[in-house]
Amino acid sequence: SKSPEIIERMRRTGREAADTLAALGQMIRPGITTEEIDIACHEMAIARNSYPSPLEYPGMVDPFPKSVCASVNEVICHGIPDDRPLADGDIINLDVTLFKEGVHGDTNATFFVGQVDEASQRLVRVTRECLELGIEAAKPGRPLNEIGRAIQDHAEAAGFGVVRDFVGHGIGQQFHTDLQICHYYHPRQTDIIEPGMTFTIEPMITAGSWKIRMWDDGWTAVTADGSRTAQFEHTLVINDDGAEILTTPSDTTTHPYWALASAPV
Numbered sequence: 001s002k003s004p005e006i007i008e009r010m011r012r013t014g015r016e017a018a019d020t021l022a023a024l025g026q027m028i029r030p031g032i033t034t035e036e037i038d039i040a041c042h043e044m045a046i047a048r049n050s051y052p053s054p055l056e057y058p059g060m061v062d063p064f065p066k067s068v069c070a071s072v073n074e075v076i077c078h079g080i081p082d083d084r085p086l087a088d089g090d091i092i093n094l095d096v097t098l099f100k101e102g103v104h105g106d107t108n109a110t111f112f113v114g115q116v117d118e119a120s121q122r123l124v125r126v127t128r129e130c131l132e133l134g135i136e137a138a139k140p141g142r143p144l145n146e147i148g149r150a151i152q153d154h155a156e157a158a159g160f161g162v163v164r165d166f167v168g169h170g171i172g173q174q175f176h177t178d179l180q181i182c183h184y185y186h187p188r189q190t191d192i193i194e195p196g197m198t199f200t201i202e203p204m205i206t207a208g209s210w211k212i213r214m215w216d217d218g219w220t221a222v223t224a225d226g227s228r229t230a231q232f233e234h235t236l237v238i239n240d241d242g243a244e245i246l247t248t249p250s251d252t253t254t255h256p257y258w259a260l261a262s263a264p265v
């Protein structure tokens with residue numbers, strides 16, 4: 001568990017990451033490329049005296065070559081920015097992690113590109129709710145697997161799948177610690193949630209099968225059946241009364257986690 005001083009630093013870095021994510025979201029429109037978003041992410045990070053944690057992060061094949069993960073439609077996570085222009089009707093997840101003051105802040109959201117079909121809108125809304133329910137389940141004294149149970153129950157009740165191959169993680173001075181947070185019910189994940197713990201919850205929810213396929217770049221994970229998928233992520237600290245979101249932006253009105261919660265269905 002983390003000292004109050006480290007958590008204070010994580011609060012500041014978390015807000016920088018969230019503000020960067022919200023600003024990148026404002027750039028999304030048909031025609032823009034994910035490479036343009038990546039360049040903006042790198043520039044914003046440097047302007048905030050931060051390092052974009054994905055850049056050169058080690059992987060199974062090659063290190064991650066860009067500053068942000070950009071995952072479109074059937075891409076589950078870790079999409080590499082490229083020169084394909086976004087198209088009207090796409091959904092895109094941007095995953096921003098910044099390193100500042102010796103700590104990481106990790107957060108992502110799924111955005112609509114232009115006019116998106118009803119089924120994709122429902123997928124994105126339910127995924128957002130899965131994160132909210134996971135956060136509500138993250139109370140001190142409860143087993144860790146209550147988080148995954150809450151997420152899986154909600155996703156499957158809506159007819160969606162929960163990705164197993166990627167999990168939430170402990171975070172702080174390290175980007176990923178060995179603490180794993182499953183987004184499905186894992187019977188043996190019974191460690192008790194304690195005040196001072198810092199970790200992410202980042203459910204990846206699929207319209208079809210939860211089975212994945214990896215591209216040979218070693219990073220891009222896609223749904224095996226080509227169905228669409230969405231994700232939301234926050235970095236959290238466990239307080240005596242529950243989880244506090246460390247990746248809240250200065251202005252929540254332009255951030256889909258908050259904007260979608262208040263928009264009429």
Ligand code: MF3
Pocket residue numbers: 053054055057058064068069078095096097106169200202219233
């Ligand atoms: N931000 C991702 C996560 O939520 C990790 C990205 S690793 C990268 O854990 F190398 F792809 F950036």
Ligand code: CO
Pocket residue numbers: 106168169200202233
């Ligand atoms: Co993460």
Ligand code: CO
Pocket residue numbers: 095096097106107108202233
């Ligand atoms: Co992330």
